Amino acid sequence: MKKAEIKLIVELDDNNVPERITWESTDSANKEALPVNAFMLSLWDHHYKNALKIDLWTKEMPVDEMKRFFYETLQTMGDTFLRATGEKNIVEDLRDYCAHFADKMEITR
Template sequence: MSQNKTTKKEKFTIDVLMDENLIPEELEWHSSQGSGQEEKASAALIYLWDAKKNETFSLDLWTKKMSVEEMNKMMFQTIMTLANSYEKATSEDQMANAMRDFAEFFGEKTEILPKSGKFDNNGKG
């Protein structure tokens, strides 16, 4: 814990409802800042940095009802959000733009975005 005095504590809860094979069927979440009602989600990607171990803990959950198309959209949006967060935290705009370029590549290859020609072999679309 930091030595700064804590003035407010927030809580975020995820309930994972699983089938007999421990495959997620439903994800329900709520936040102490939210409406107080449980919300439903099809997937959750949670990453926590452990400074002592110098590594990331990851928890990736998705329900068996989630389609590949939905997963593609989620991954595209997640990569774009990571690029924005990285740029905000580090001011490394070149690296953030490279991440955005990859997100656009991913978006085109998964047909989330229309073809721009930017990633074709000849560069002409």
């Protein structure tokens, strides 16, 4: 069985606020840690039937990029949900909401 490891490194200031986040993967062609300004990690706990989440962003993450990050995340969640379930109708509803979100947040698509 093949194994891969994804590593997130979070550097914190004295108040435990993320200053720098990097990530790396054993499957990546790039062998050095890559910087990011935010991440959202969701894991499914089968035993308790709920999601475990870690959402972090650096203090340098601009608000306009956070809005875009949420928009992109919602869009890709729709892609994932469609591949996992085949539920086209609800994904179309999610796409409609994403368009509404983008309009409200003044995000150019």
